[in-house]
Amino acid sequence: MEEVLNELQEWLRIASVSADPRAVDDVRRAAEFTAGMFERAGLEGVRLIEGDGHPLVYGEWMHAPGKPTLLCYGHYDVQPAEPLELWRTPPFEPTVIGENLYARGAADDKGLAIILIWAVRRYLAEGRPLPVNVRFLFEGEEESGGDHVSQFLRAAGGEFACDAALICDTEMFAPELPTICVGLRGIVYAELHIETGETDLHSGVYGGGVPNALEVAARVVASLKGATGKVLIAGFEDGLIPPTEEERESWAALPFDEHEYQRGEAKVFTLHGEPEYSLFERLWARPTMEIHGIAGGFTGEGAKTVIPCEAVVKMSCRLGPGMDPNRVGSLLSQAVAEVTPAGVKSSLRILHGAPASVVDPKNPFVREAASAMTEVFGSKTVYTRSGGSIPIVGLIEEVLRVPSVMMGFGLPDDNLHAPNEKVYLPNVYRGIEAVARYFERLGGL
Amino acid sequence: MEEVLNELQEWLRIASVSADPRAVDDVRRAAEFTAGMFERAGLEGVRLIEGDGHPLVYGEWMHAPGKPTLLCYGHYDVQPAEPLELWRTPPFEPTVIGENLYARGAADDKGLAIILIWAVRRYLAEGRPLPVNVRFLFEGEEESGGDHVSQFLRAAGGEFACDAALICDTEMFAPELPTICVGLRGIVYAELHIETGETDLHSGVYGGGVPNALEVAARVVASLKGATGKVLIAGFEDGLIPPTEEERESWAALPFDEHEYQRGEAKVFTLHGEPEYSLFERLWARPTMEIHGIAGGFTGEGAKTVIPCEAVVKMSCRLGPGMDPNRVGSLLSQAVAEVTPAGVKSSLRILHGAPASVVDPKNPFVREAASAMTEVFGSKTVYTRSGGSIPIVGLIEEVLRVPSVMMGFGLPDDNLHAPNEKVYLPNVYRGIEAVARYFERLGGL
Structure with missing residues (x-):
């Protein structure tokens, strides 16, 4: 020793x-x-x-x-x-x-x-x-x-x-x-690019007349995932292999204090997620979508009144067993294209994926x-x-x-x-x- | 000379x-x-x-x-x-x-x-x-x-x-x-703060179990303004004095090429805004809400998998004549509070206002x-x-x-x-x- x-x-x-x-x-x-x-x-x-x-x-x-x-x-x-x-x-x-x-x-x-x-x-x-x-x-x-x-x-x-x-x-x-x-869950990491024009514009002069790339980004993001945490993209969960009843039971039997987990470990004011699944199933076996960052416009000190012409959303999906990262990437691209308003350009770049x-x-x-x-x-x-x-x-x-x-x-x-x-x-x-x-x-x- | x-x-x-x-x-x-x-x-x-x-x-x-x-x-x-x-x-x-x-x-x-x-x-x-x-x-x-x-x-x-x-x-x-x-339009400039916990979390370990401050921010933003550009806050337009019929007519008579404005001046792929109002009324007399920036999480190069615990949205409303900036600030705070999910902290700080x-x-x-x-x-x-x-x-x-x-x-x-x-x-x-x-x-x- x-x-x-x-x-x-x-x-x-x-x-x-x-x-x-x-x-x-x-x-x-x-x-x-x-x-x-x-x-x-x-x-x-x-x-x-x-x-x-x-x-x-x-x-x-x-x-x-x-x-x-x-x-x-x-x-x-x-x-x-x-x-x-x-x-x-x-x-x-x-x-x-x-x-x-x-x-x-x-x-x-x-x-x-x-x-x-x-x-x-x-x-x-x-x-x-x-x-x-x-x-x-x-x-x-x-x-x-x-x-x-x-x-x-x-x-x-x-x-x-x-x-x-x-x-x-x-x-x-x-x-x-x-x-x-x-x-282990899989992952698809992506960058969503939204573009409304060639240059940022003054919100006094142009506000009310032109689209706002950050607003479009927010709207797209909010449309891809429901308020309770379920990803709303059609076909997203196709192929997903849920945990067996035996696994679910074994997870439920783990020594665990949810309150201590929330306050002491995650340090969040509330837990959150699909209410029909247990916490362990949500964390270990369910697919998710998370927003990691939203770039564009002005986030410095003070009050700049800019209508951003570009926004970039860093996002990723965790995948459950059986979900194909390539398929998920395609579905995500397709979903983004569907909810992007007419006259606004959007594209999704997949940074990496793993099953x-x-x-x-x-x-x-x-x-x-x-x-x-x-x-x-x-x-x-x-x-x-x-x-x-x-x-x-x-x-x-x-x-x-x-x-x-x-x-x-x-x-x-x-x-x-x-x-x-x-x-x-x-x-x-x-x-x-x-x-x-x-x-x-x-x-x- | x-x-x-x-x-x-x-x-x-x-x-x-x-x-x-x-x-x-x-x-x-x-x-x-x-x-x-x-x-x-x-x-x-x-x-x-x-x-x-x-x-x-x-x-x-x-x-x-x-x-x-x-x-x-x-x-x-x-x-x-x-x-x-x-x-x-x-x-x-x-x-x-x-x-x-x-x-x-x-x-x-x-x-x-x-x-x-x-x-x-x-x-x-x-x-x-x-x-x-x-x-x-x-x-x-x-x-x-x-x-x-x-x-x-x-x-x-x-x-x-x-x-x-x-x-x-x-x-x-x-x-x-x-x-x-x-x-001239008035303005209310505000910073919306969303907080879900004490620390950013790993999206692999915690994704599916905790709220995401940027996602909440996106959802709040998308709920305050309709897709066509109308601000959805109840009472927002109270007191608004619309332009007279005479003004509207004089604006319609201005020499103006909307296509040239879109492509040559604003350089946007499409114009946008409340369809029931003319462009000049939207730009000069209608109240608006614009998102200027959304901070939080990670927006650098590469792929960081973080669930942000904080988000700050820089936003402002332009006000038409008759709208009270203080009242608009209060309505905005109230609307934000109403759409913030339970267990998430939100607050709105008004940076400045002018009628x-x-x-x-x-x-x-x-x-x-x-x-x-x-x-x-x-x-x-x-x-x-x-x-x-x-x-x-x-x-x-x-x-x-x-x-x-x-x-x-x-x-x-x-x-x-x-x-x-x-x-x-x-x-x-x-x-x-x-x-x-x-x-x-x-x-x-």
Whole structure:
């Protein structure tokens, strides 16, 4: 345990902020340190894979013929630490307080990714063979949206035969409640452009005579989604696979205080959404549409009286399982065109799209992971979903055609992407134990 | 004529950009030059009036007992000249090309305000008495929204007895068509604040469970105004005094090409507005609501997936005659409160308000101005309105309780506030003639 903590602290001291161009040397140092961890764990063929952006780190152990192969994914880069003044301990001087270790990257993802490494190390470093084959692939651009891992997997995916991916980058639904995430929503991100003319006009001189691009934008937006939260585009939900009754029941049984969620976590004055669905179904399984920003006209200090001739709406839809992002993009474009008034130009640009991913909890790779976690944590593993998307999961599903097993060892109060990020150390140690037991179970199948 | 042109060119060479703090010396030089012009014209008691911001310039001639007193208003400051690269001649080197004089301030307002000065100079400098009394008050903050003239008039207005104000800062409806502006719309400018919670949230994690402040803003905005342009707030138009049948007919008789207006002037793909009203009634006499900007969330490059917890809508209503800005502000606040969903906070902050101003064309001060212009320009003077507001007119009406006579000598293509501003010199000379004849007519009443 002390060795794990020491190595983790050393890793966390490297400020591998992938989004910061000035940190490029630190990011590389973190990649090299990761390679060293792989080697100390007994992995073979350890190397940095260069390409556009920060390097990937690869290592493998493939000496369990006839046994399953797991692709173990993690990332060695971290979010920026700003705002620094809100940290109670320095973000890159890992500090143990009680049973928590505070540092940027403590939970996202170094403190959880290290679980995978040490689960392997416990075998190989002691001269014992692993019960399964493993390929480790860690990236350094998860927090900066880099494209390197995607380019690499698309190009080299054929050589990456595996049976499942194992990812430790998610959290437990509640402390002491072992959790596997078995579903992610898809997304279609779009920019709506509205144009009414060539130049902004004075609202005194022209008001009453010409259209207003921001008003049109507001009207279009308000027409696409009902006041209760339902997306009103015809055909939008076609293909949607609702959760099973069993899933709904399991979600309803999760320990959850809606009031605490509203006030303490989301910090909103009211919850909101389609009244005929439960909160978890709305967050995890229902498609949505959200407005992220509306540009155009004047938003500075004071009172400028301009009729904007252009408006840009940043918006996205989250997709439930079974919904095709391309189809949703087309429907959205069509709906926008239909509600745009005559004589006004509108266009929709799709920035990116990804389908939802769901893994069947009855899939043996998931089932065995759940059993391993239950053994170690002493309570029944729950299956949750996430309303967001984890790009690597979609990529693995699309390119490698295998399921991703997301074993959650983080906690809801780990302050990911925020000041005072921490990891609960007992979960790191129990995580190593759980992943090792998972290897055993898979090897024994 | 040569003397007028020389003095105007010298005035225009002073870059009196009131909004530019670095130009403060030039603005003062322009004030002093204005005072010199007043003195050369034979005005008495000429002085700079100091206060917050740039000085006012005052001068008077009050030796026509029993005759009306006119407050002659103009402004010696100009708009910034940027973007400089679009000027074909240097903005502060006045250049005559054909019958036009090009310079920043050529039409707004130096080239038109000089008409008032020379109309007086033609009498007093030649030793002839003026047929009326005049008080000249020129300001240096018209283009920068300064408060000096307002503070001064509110404080000293009682000493400023006059029968009408005369303003040369507007334009002819069309070349060779003498024009008096007899109406301005009022305004209520407001900021709508929508708040749904304490922090922006991730649209993957929370989408479907919480309200979106920008979506609420769009919905509120879309509910306040119908798709055809009518404001839907109950009681909004109470008190509105529509134009008379005679005014409507005179507007319909104006020489006007709607297609050219749409394509050439407004440069919009379509005109828009309440179909039951003519374009001029919509622009000049109908109340409106316009959205100027919607802040909140993310409008930068790329795809940030944020559910904004705050939105601010900059908006304003133009008011027709008879509508009370305070009442409209209250109705707007009330309407916003009514359409804000439960559990969402909204508030409306009124930034400023001003009522509409209309002058009866039958008022003798207006009628005689029209006759004087008709004599000089050789065609019948038309009465128009403006959809905007000229703050000094409202101020004069409120504080001095006299009508403003707006004799328009500018042209629609003078490029006010834009590169290559110019004045059509024959209008300056004919303007001096017309104002002199106006003095005669008022003196003979």
